[in-house]
Amino acid sequence: MEEIKFSEKSLALVNKIIKRYPEGRQKSALLPILHVAQAEFDGWLSPAVMDLVASILKIKPIEVYEVASFYSMYNLEPVGKCLIEVCQTGPCWLRGSDDIVEHLQNKLNIKVGETTADGMFTLKTVECLGSCGTAPMLQCGAKFHENLTTEKVDALVEDLRSANARSSYMR
Amino acid sequence: MGKKLLTANINIPGIETFDVYRKNGGYASVEKALKTMTPDEVTEEVKKSGLRGRGGAGFPAGMKWSFLDRKSEKPRYLVCNADESEPGTFKDRYLMEKIPHLLIEGMITGSYALGARTSYIYIRGEYMYIVRILEKAIEEAYAAGFLGQNILGTPYSLDLYVHPGAGAYICGEETALLESLEGKRGNPRLKPPFPAVAGLYAAPTVVNNVETIAAVVPIVNGGGDEYAKIGIGKSTGTKLISASGHINKPGIYEIDLGLPVEEFIYSDEYCGGIWKGRKMKAVVAGGSSVPILPADLILKTAKGEQRLMTYESLADGGFVSGTMLGSGGFIVYDETACIVRNLWTFARFYHHESCGQCSPCREGTGWMEKVLHRIEHGHGHMSDIDLLVDVAKKIEGNTICPLGDAAAWPVASAIRHFREEFEYHVKYPEKVSNPKHFEIEPFRSEKKLEAVGA
Structure with missing residues (x-):
């Protein structure tokens, strides 16, 4: 090895x-x-x-x-190239995070917790990321994507696909 | 229009850089403290200011500083709690992102007062992009001689570092934070000893929230007495409020403590009223952990007095008819919001974030989540409502740290004030089968009709 x-x-x-x-x-x-x-x-x-x-x-x-194993940001199993984490706690839910999660599940054709067959995307739901005033939101790598709409999510997924770069909290 | 002590300069272009921050009066508190004041005199000003911890507990900051064991021969530490994770709270992020030098200035002045030679900013890992903003600002402060050896030519030296966490709400509890900073799981410690005696590496330590440390800057610049003139009674100074939910203008607002709640919600200067022309149903005033209040009780106390944004006024009535200012995480719910579903998301949050150390919290948060899930999804029983109250009661006060209480209070208060809504879910499972049930047909009992003024 x-x-x-x-x-x-x-x-x-x-x-x-x-x-x-x-x-x-x-x-x-x-x-x-x-x-x-x-x-x-x-x-x-x-x-x-x-x-x-x-x-x-x-x-x-x-x-x-x-x-x-204690901290939620560490992945103990392989993840897709882009890890998409959608906040689902109260304040985000009030502003429509359920719709964002559903839209992403349909668009990527996976359920929360799964990775796309091509290994490109992993979809996760997470608890409050401190973005309640700009909800709904998701995090991909170090970047926060806020005030989300389904159109914004579509554009983001396309951008991520064409950039084809691994998401990382360190970048 | 209240005074802006922390955010007056926040929209100046380039304020995140040292040069612009300095040109606008930045680092004056460091100069004043290091050159003209003793450390104890700085602490004295903080005491006089009446500043209370802005993380949520509201403990007097000057008193916390005075508890620091100054006789110990060990090094002392000031640790900034930037683990902001309380649902509904996003104020520290705003400060650090927009005006990072304010926090760094407060850390230097505060460290000087406490005699710390090394200090840390513990920031939640999800805010990694802010780690880089802070590190850049720290680099600039070193280059300008405000950090490092012999700051401004005085004998005082300080090193300051940023330490990212990795996703754990519990690390906002100060002893869990210290465990995490030592490279361990975030399990809260039994107290005593308190961090002031045995904190980081068992050395005397003060842990303060970002906003608390930032407030030291105007307190030292203008004097503690001047700061204490703002506000009412024991609620002095200004407070950052994170406003979210069903309002027209979500965002961060710096208010003078004492502002009427009604003005905060409906004035265009602040939240701008309820969105979509709807009516207000409820408010969580201080982050998800504090009791939820229905519209009538958030605007007026049970005695009929106008409710104010102060620690005391929000707490008026105890938990029967009052709540807490907490972290200032102000979440507003309109008439279509489902209280049960909201509570279920909170219960899921606390279950996810329980560290697992104490059985009542580890097991109880899971039960509450499960029971709320079944009520919300139309599979609940009438007895489930009292079961929830019972579980919440058995968690409260029976755990090492306040996360247990924080999980129990939202449940107890939601059922206290909105019991009919839970009963409705059990009685009419077919009506709640759609997750957006109240957007289709808002729930209005006789009592709640009155509350929303309909």
């Missing part, structure tokens, strides 16, 4: 992040580094990737697994 490792650029970032915390407290860097790792390794955290992070931080693998 091929050994996995961070690119030089990512490794430099990882080392910079570790220096933000006092000596001996390098475990504090775990959450930010898992974001770097997820961006580098196809949008999800495989056991091998988590083991790599554990070795860099000199902590036990279980300390990484228990954290990765």
Whole structure:
């Protein structure tokens, strides 16, 4: 099996992040580094990737697994190239998030939680993203798409398809 | 028109850059504090201001600062809570995105007051694009000599870092936040000891909300007494309100505490009234966790007094007929909104966000979600309504952190004020089979007809 490792650029970032915390407290860097790792390794955290992070931080693998499984932004299974996350909590629901979810399900021909056959899109619903005044909204990578209409969703899906780039919280 | 202490300059082009921010009076509080005041004098001004924590609990900020263990030989920390996740709340995001240097200025002045040499801004991971805005602003502040060694040539030095979370509402609870900052699961800690004694790395720590820290800037600049002149009684200063839901003008409004609720909802300066010419049914005034109130009780207290945007006035009547200012997440519902469906989305939220540490919350939030799901989808029983009340009662007060209470209060209050609507769902399952049932035929009991003034 091929050994996995961070690119030089990512490794430099990882080392910079570790220096933000006092000596001996390098475990504090775990959450930010898992974001770097997820961006580098196809949008999800495989056991091998988590083991790599554990070795860099000199902590036990279980300390990484228990954290990765606690926070909702870490994907523990492969996801599509573009992860579309639609907010569905009260304030977004009041402004029509149900319609946005339904429209996306029909357009992508998948249910919430599924990935399109071509591996391009994964559709998820998420809880409040702090965009209640510009609801309904969805997040794709680091970008918030707000005041959504079905037309806006159509245009976004086309844009994402033609850009053909992996979505990442780090970009 | 109230005073704008935090947002007066927010629409100046380029205010997110150091140069424009500085030209408009930025970083004056750092100069004043570091060059002319002792740390304790800064704390004293915050105490005099009467500023209360803007994250939701409303605890006096100056008092929290004074609890910091100053005798400990360990380093001290100021940690900014930017984990804004309370449904209905989006004010911290607005400040950080539009005027990031205000938070950084407040962090420097606050860290000086507390004697912190390293400080962190813990921001929710979903706000990753704001991480970059803040990091750029921090870089500029270092370059201008407002961060790093010997700030402005004084003996005071400070390093400031941004730390992203990764999606967990519970990390807004300050001890869960500290656990998360230490690289662990966000499980709240048993208190005492409080963070002021044993916080980050078991060292003395103050955790403050973004808006609280930003408010330190005008307090130091203008003096605590001046700040305390705004507002009524123990509700001093200005407050950012996140307005959402069925209103004409959703958005962030900086109000003087004391503004009448009615004016906030109906004035064109603020929410601009209910959308589509409809009538108001209910309001959640302080984020999803606080009790929902029907239209009549949000405008006037049970005693018939005008309800004001203050901690005290919103709480008038206790939980029987009042609510809380909370985080200022102001969600408005029109007459077509289904209270049951709204509550189900909230219950689902708390179930998703429960950390799982305490059984009453871990199990109770799941039960409430399930029972509400079946009532909303036309499969409920009459006994389910009291079952919900019973489960909520058994969560409240029985958990390590306030997430349990936050999950229980919306359920208890919705049933208290809108019981007929739950009964209607059970009695007429065929009428609620369409998820948009009340858009087709708004629900109006005799009592609620009166409430919406119809």
